[in-house]
Amino acid sequence: MPKEVITQRSVDYNQWYLDIVREADLAEVAEVVRGCIVVKAHGWAIWELMQRALDDRIKATGHANVQFPLLIPKSFIMKEAEHVEGFAPEVAEVTRAGGEELAEPYIIRPTSETIIGYFYSKWIRSYRDLPLLYNQWANVMRWEMRTRPFLRTAEFWWQEGHTAHATEAEAEEETLRILHDVYADFVEKEMAVPVIRGLKTEKEKFPGALRSYCIEAMMQDGRALQAGTSHNLGQNFARAFDITFTDQNNTIQYAWTTSWGVSTRLIGALIMTHSDDEGLVLPPRLAPIQVVVVPIYKNDEERSLVMAAVEQMTAAWKGRLRFKVDDRDNYSPGYKFNEWELKGVPVRIEVGPKDVAKETVALARRDIPGKAGKSFVPQAGLTERIEALLNEMQTALFQRALAFREAHTADVTSYDELKEQIERGFARAYWAGDTADEKRIQEETRATIRCIPLEQPGSVGRCVYTGRETDRQVIFARAY
Amino acid sequence: MPKEVITQRSVDYNQWYLDIVREADLAEVAEVVRGCIVVKAHGWAIWELMQRALDDRIKATGHANVQFPLLIPKSFIMKEAEHVEGFAPEVAEVTRAGGEELAEPYIIRPTSETIIGYFYSKWIRSYRDLPLLYNQWANVMRWEMRTRPFLRTAEFWWQEGHTAHATEAEAEEETLRILHDVYADFVEKEMAVPVIRGLKTEKEKFPGALRSYCIEAMMQDGRALQAGTSHNLGQNFARAFDITFTDQNNTIQYAWTTSWGVSTRLIGALIMTHSDDEGLVLPPRLAPIQVVVVPIYKNDEERSLVMAAVEQMTAAWKGRLRFKVDDRDNYSPGYKFNEWELKGVPVRIEVGPKDVAKETVALARRDIPGKAGKSFVPQAGLTERIEALLNEMQTALFQRALAFREAHTADVTSYDELKEQIERGFARAYWAGDTADEKRIQEETRATIRCIPLEQPGSVGRCVYTGRETDRQVIFARAY
Numbered sequence: 001m002p003k004e005v006i007t008q009r010s011v012d013y014n015q016w017y018l019d020i021v022r023e024a025d026l027a028e029v030a031e032v033v034r035g036c037i038v039v040k041a042h043g044w045a046i047w048e049l050m051q052r053a054l055d056d057r058i059k060a061t062g063h064a065n066v067q068f069p070l071l072i073p074k075s076f077i078m079k080e081a082e083h084v085e086g087f088a089p090e091v092a093e094v095t096r097a098g099g100e101e102l103a104e105p106y107i108i109r110p111t112s113e114t115i116i117g118y119f120y121s122k123w124i125r126s127y128r129d130l131p132l133l134y135n136q137w138a139n140v141m142r143w144e145m146r147t148r149p150f151l152r153t154a155e156f157w158w159q160e161g162h163t164a165h166a167t168e169a170e171a172e173e174e175t176l177r178i179l180h181d182v183y184a185d186f187v188e189k190e191m192a193v194p195v196i197r198g199l200k201t202e203k204e205k206f207p208g209a210l211r212s213y214c215i216e217a218m219m220q221d222g223r224a225l226q227a228g229t230s231h232n233l234g235q236n237f238a239r240a241f242d243i244t245f246t247d248q249n250n251t252i253q254y255a256w257t258t259s260w261g262v263s264t265r266l267i268g269a270l271i272m273t274h275s276d277d278e279g280l281v282l283p284p285r286l287a288p289i290q291v292v293v294v295p296i297y298k299n300d301e302e303r304s305l306v307m308a309a310v311e312q313m314t315a316a317w318k319g320r321l322r323f324k325v326d327d328r329d330n331y332s333p334g335y336k337f338n339e340w341e342l343k344g345v346p347v348r349i350e351v352g353p354k355d356v357a358k359e360t361v362a363l364a365r366r367d368i369p370g371k372a373g374k375s376f377v378p379q380a381g382l383t384e385r386i387e388a389l390l391n392e393m394q395t396a397l398f399q400r401a402l403a404f405r406e407a408h409t410a411d412v413t414s415y416d417e418l419k420e421q422i423e424r425g426f427a428r429a430y431w432a433g434d435t436a437d438e439k440r441i442q443e444e445t446r447a448t449i450r451c452i453p454l455e456q457p458g459s460v461g462r463c464v465y466t467g468r469e470t471d472r473q474v475i476f477a478r479a480y
Numbered sequence: 481m482p483k484e485v486i487t488q489r490s491v492d493y494n495q496w497y498l499d500i501v502r503e504a505d506l507a508e509v510a511e512v513v514r515g516c517i518v519v520k521a522h523g524w525a526i527w528e529l530m531q532r533a534l535d536d537r538i539k540a541t542g543h544a545n546v547q548f549p550l551l552i553p554k555s556f557i558m559k560e561a562e563h564v565e566g567f568a569p570e571v572a573e574v575t576r577a578g579g580e581e582l583a584e585p586y587i588i589r590p591t592s593e594t595i596i597g598y599f600y601s602k603w604i605r606s607y608r609d610l611p612l613l614y615n616q617w618a619n620v621m622r623w624e625m626r627t628r629p630f631l632r633t634a635e636f637w638w639q640e641g642h643t644a645h646a647t648e649a650e651a652e653e654e655t656l657r658i659l660h661d662v663y664a665d666f667v668e669k670e671m672a673v674p675v676i677r678g679l680k681t682e683k684e685k686f687p688g689a690l691r692s693y694c695i696e697a698m699m700q701d702g703r704a705l706q707a708g709t710s711h712n713l714g715q716n717f718a719r720a721f722d723i724t725f726t727d728q729n730n731t732i733q734y735a736w737t738t739s740w741g742v743s744t745r746l747i748g749a750l751i752m753t754h755s756d757d758e759g760l761v762l763p764p765r766l767a768p769i770q771v772v773v774v775p776i777y778k779n780d781e782e783r784s785l786v787m788a789a790v791e792q793m794t795a796a797w798k799g800r801l802r803f804k805v806d807d808r809d810n811y812s813p814g815y816k817f818n819e820w821e822l823k824g825v826p827v828r829i830e831v832g833p834k835d836v837a838k839e840t841v842a843l844a845r846r847d848i849p850g851k852a853g854k855s856f857v858p859q860a861g862l863t864e865r866i867e868a869l870l871n872e873m874q875t876a877l878f879q880r881a882l883a884f885r886e887a888h889t890a891d892v893t894s895y896d897e898l899k900e901q902i903e904r905g906f907a908r909a910y911w912a913g914d915t916a917d918e919k920r921i922q923e924e925t926r927a928t929i930r931c932i933p934l935e936q937p938g939s940v941g942r943c944v945y946t947g948r949e950t951d952r953q954v955i956f957a958r959a960y
Binding site: 028030032033034036037038039040041044045048064065066067068069070071072073076090091092093094095096097098099105106108115118119128134138139141143145155157330 | 545547552578625
């Protein structure tokens with residue numbers, strides 16, 4: 001049943017998003033701190049699950065976590081700005097501290113490339129010091145003008161990996177390992193969000209990078225969301241920050257560096273991939289509460305009967321399922337159903353006196369709202385049934401998102417077709433244009449080339465814009 | 481064998497501390513960012529283990545994690561400063577952002593009481609909204625003049641819990657639950673650091689708190705380090721930030737709030753409790769690497785022989801022990817022994833060709849340096865032996881620290897005795913003085929009352945300073 005507190009997606013997708021963030025109690029606009037949010041308990045619990053799953057992969061691929069300072073000398077940022085055309089972050093400046101004006105202001109890190117570059121330059125002397133494989137989990141700040149919870153805020157939370165290598169090949173291998181084994185693997189398996197892995201065009205790549213790889217996901221309104229980027233920085237940053245090493249032939253070389261990051265933006269992607277007009281929908285692997293049990297009773301006698309059954313039932317769940325028994329007395333079952341639907345709990349178990357007598361429970365799965373998703377099942381074998389169902393839902397959400405993306409992706413062979421298709425979703429097209437062409441298309445359509453997919457058809461066609469023959473396809477879309 | 485790179489404790493304790501931080505590769509002074517440090521991989525890995533063990537306890541006691549903004553409007557801090565006498569943090573101010581002067585500067589949070597108070601005031605309406613039990617893991621900043629890695633830095637990392645309750649009794653219960661079940665339990669069981677649980681005097685308590693509880697640990701130089709504080713804030717902060725609720729009788733009441741925190745300072749406490757002139761000593765439960773295996777060989781043939789044995793041996797360790805096989809070819813075994821001793825790895829296993837033949841290994845325990853801590857043991861049953869040894873070491877470190885504290889704590893009955901004893905460690909004394917007396921003693925001796933222990937002798941004696949009769953004992957010490 002559509003909920004009054006949530007605007008329907010078909011009516012206003014942007015308002016729907018804000019309603020979900022509010023009603024699922026994920027975050028609140030801070031108001032007194034411009035462009036910032038308070039991440040509330042449910043939102044932060046999702047982020048913690050994301051962090052752990054990402055961190056496991058980051059460590060499994062040989063990286064260690066470190067922590068660099070929040071503040072960066074302004075001169076470091078200016079140096080980068082000079083060096084890298086197009087890099088001009090909107091930043092927050094600390095000009096006073098300890099009651100005095102600072103001789104040189106500090107910038108609250110918008111990203112840590114520069115300060116990390118400074119230390120890498122100190123730490124790296126010889127090829128024996130390489131590779132350096134570090135990551136940090138941190139808050140960063142960019143003074144954005146138009147903000148939306150999770151998608152774009154002044155302060156946000158992310159991980160930023162920064163590595164240094166002896167050869168270009170190693171740096172490229174690292175960049176792709178992160179793209180595949182960390183980001184795509186995490187987003188597809190944990191978030192149940194299918195992604196297209198690709199390379200950014202010259203126009204879209206990170207300023208100063210040799211090559212930027214990305215994973216792109218489709219939201220329910222057909223727009224793209226970049227769910228992670230991994231940059232091969234070549235020797236550009238090493239030159240800017242003098243990161244050199246003595247190689248095996250005793251020659252001084254610039255190191256090859258990479259950087260890669262994903263942020264709390266992924267929570268926005270999660271919401272916009274799976275949720276519906278009833279509220280948040282969470283893939284079981286990232287659900288802070290996977291199962292909620294709502295006991296139903298009318299009097300104390302029924303209460304003890306039901307609660308005894310619930311206790312017995314859930315005894316086996318500890319350590320296997322993340323669950324909550326909602327035994328609040330001052331709220332009705334209907335109120336509770338509504339609240340946990342809004343918050344996206346994958347499975348709801350209802351237990352009343354009749355269920356106790358029949359040794360059954362009512363089971364509702366969040367990904368299929370209403371009666372269609374509700375069934376009555378025996379208490380015997382319930383734990384295994386729920387575990388199997390959670391796995392099934394994890395797969396089903398991925399498949400549904402994949403089917404949606406495929407249904408909203410089309411090959412286009414003319415500029416007119418492209419313009420039409422980007423109203424619906426992704427437009428796949430042969431492309432032989434240049435940066436100026438891309439800019440013109442963006443001005444005219446607000447669509448950009450999201451990526452040059454790593455998987456290419458291996459065939460030849462005519463560029464959708466210039467008509468030139470090419471074997472390269474790209475994905476056009478409007479993006480978050 | 482004492483190491484040249486580390487100043488002996490008996491020569492210069494402060495320099496010894498800095499040497500340990502550097503040689504164990506825990507942190508580096510940032511230099512280009514005043515008063516800040518870079519926490520390096522080994523240091524951050526220890527902090528992550530601490531965080532997880534603390535976070536488990538914080539959640540087990542019913543709290544949820546949230547995240548409030550890094551920046552706080554300056555007016556919020558000024559309001560607190562007016563309200564709470566003595567609260568005048570040295571802060572860093574953001575006065576420019578997005579290229580423009582800000583109408584009102586922001587402060588980088590020195591602690592989040594004020595901004596959290598603002599939101600609690602919005603969120604709390606009725607007694608049904610209480611208790612509110614939130615915690616956040618965050619970086620905070622205080623513009624300190626004299627800094628030392630981990631012990632006192634401009635930026636540091638901590639958790640800050642902030643709760644609101646309907647009654648004073650509940651707030652007091654919460655304050656003590658955190659002290660006992662979270663902080664003391666964590667510090668004693670995980671860090672193997674014995675603590676004295678106590679109440680702060682009026683002079684030493686958190687400004688604005690009704691009561692401040694703390695746990696105090698003794699470092700190897702006899703000085704005290706406050707390892708955690710838990711404050712019952714009464715209704716003071718609720719008054720300052722207008723945190724009110726409608727109670728069951730429909731009357732508007734101020735909420736009762738608490739706050740509590742521990743920080744990366746605990747890494748300093750860990751170092752100064754257990755480490756020795758050989759380097760860092762870590763309790764096994766907080767050791768990122770619990771066992772290091774150093775294979776010993778002279779040629780390729782021996783290498784394959786030894787590595788095959790090592791592989792077989794460690795196959796059973798995955799998921800049971802945090803271990804590392806140090807198979808670097810470009811470093812000698814002696815170099816490796818030294819490095820892992822410096823880094824405090826609890827157990828070292830050496831395997832050479834003779835060990836393979838005899839089906840033994842050499843085992844060295846870090847808490848007993850040199851030959852005394854080395855033994856030759858069979859490969860059969862090695863996993864269980866190591867697990868048992870790690871448990872034994874965890875207990876032994878705690879017992880050693882406890883014995884040290886007891887040996888350096890004395891009852892004093894005169895001011896002269898007190899002055900003498902605080903050169904050695906803790907002075908336990910009857911106390912009936914007032915704040916002015918405490919201040920005088922601090923000026924004359926640099927010692928403060930660390931706490932009024934919760935465990936009191938239940939007997940009566942004469943105040944060490946005023947001579948008045950009292951049943952209250954306190955602990956005097958110089959403190960970090």
